Amino acid sequence: MPGQRALDASRVVTLPEDVQEAAILTAVQLYRSRGVDSMVASESIGDWSVSYFAAKAEGKSPIPGIAQALLAPYVIHRVS
Numbered sequence: 001m002p003g004q005r006a007l008d009a010s011r012v013v014t015l016p017e018d019v020q021e022a023a024i025l026t027a028v029q030l031y032r033s034r035g036v037d038s039m040v041a042s043e044s045i046g047d048w049s050v051s052y053f054a055a056k057a058e059g060k061s062p063i064p065g066i067a068q069a070l071l072a073p074y075v076i077h078r079v080s
Contacts, residue, residue: 022067029064
């Protein structure tokens with residue numbers, strides 16, 4: 001991960017730094033949102049109410065937007 005080479009010069013780092021950063025950001029996001037149902041769009045407590053959404057339809061992703069932007073140059077679009 002970022003900084004490993006500075007700690008140990010013998011390490012061979014082959015993963016680009018922006019991909020490493022995207023992985024860290026995604027791991028942090030997943031850790032911080034643990035215990036939260038990602039399919040719940042809204043929730044009320046008084047007279048209990050909940051609404052759900054389709055994650056893909058709403059553009060929701062477990063990968064944060066900044067991480068998606070960092071990974072964008074590595075995306076290969078194919079039409080088959």
